[in-house]
Amino acid sequence: MYRAIRTGVDTSKSGADNSAEGTTESETGAPGRAEPAEPVEPKRSGGWRRWAMDTRPLRRPAYRRLWSSTIVTAVGSQLTAVAVPKQIYDITGSSAWVGYASFAGLLPLVVFALWGGAIADSVDRRKLLLVTNIGIAVTSLLFWIQAVTGLESVGVLMVLLAVQQAFFGLNSPARQASIARLVPKDELAAANALGSTVMQTGLVAGPLLAGALIPVVGLAELYLIDALALCATVWAVYRLPALPPLGTTTAAAGRAGLRGIAEGFRYISLNQVLLLSFLADIIAMVFGMPRALFPQLAAQTYAPYGEGLALGLLFAAIPIGAVLGGLMSGTFSRARRHGLMVIAAVVAWGVAITGFGLSSNLWVGVAFLAAAGVADMVSMVFRGAILLSAVTDELRGRMQGVFTVVVAGGPRLADVLHGTAGSALGARTAVAGGGLLVVVTMLVLAATMPALRRYRWSA
Known part of the structure; x- marks a missing residue:
């Protein structure tokens, strides 16, 4: 439910250099100006390295610093993601209020992600990342202050959550859009795999550490631990090279308003590959994300295994599978048929979710969810x-803003859809039916609109 709360906040703020190593920093450590990185021919290795995680982006000092810092912040963000609903439930004793809080953060996330994408195309992205990360850190500090003072106000918590989601909405498009300026084109999939693996690791380790x-x-x-962890992120962003717009100042200034946002949506409508990639994620998440039914399944289908154990395993299984997929990303990150890999x-994912819905054994069900996590990692990458790779730099921020909205909004729509279907049809029927719907819809889409199926990466 709180997936959008800065999971892996700075994973994708990767850095690179002008040199073969990819850094533009001066000898004194002052940030320089990042230019599009030149591809580096990957070295082929034998044995296990052929399938292990592709770590080529870590050769670039700035990216390596950011990636290392986000190992800390990815876990720290999940401490807040656990603390907010826990505190709201402690105050109200109502799960309904926990759900209301989730929606309180959705509107500012959507609005500021779209606007943040336009801003990211018109200003130095490094400066935007600095401002927004400081804002997120201050918000975490305010969460801590209201908790230690015993304020016990749900209204204050929801306002702080909305503010934090607004900062995240501004931050995420700039972070994601920076990748193509900071790593070579042939390392984009590998960089995404590295970042997504850190994010998913945080989803597993953070809640366990919070508990x-x-x-x-x-x-x-x-909250305080999260705020302190964000200090490392702010320092890492400060060390990034400058990332000003590549267009002229006048052209860049016009991107941050409503006209710039509309231009981004117009571009998506005209670029069939991008549109289909967004639709693929919507299909998978809206029809096939069954997390709203986990409590019901734990209490009914898997009750003999222990409701608490079952619930914890169900929530952890998909992130664990995604981490395993990331660790084995060398098996797929160099593939050129990107569209076919998404399909x-x-x-x-749909097949695995269907198998989960049909299983009555907890461990079999967890295995299916872990397999779904691997598929989700491949899709994300x-x-x-x-x-x-399919968008020019002056539009990347706006495209990432739409991407953020799709990624954050899809699971919330799924919660409503699966919760309703589960109450009417039964949890297992709703899960299996949703998985089958994913498979059928995606195959029909791929067959009738071949642009995504035919898309391949080229240098």
């Missing part, structure tokens, strides 16, 4: 690569 820390240090301190990944 362990709350009895020891208390709920309020989770195959979405179909595989290649959808991100398509978005970065």
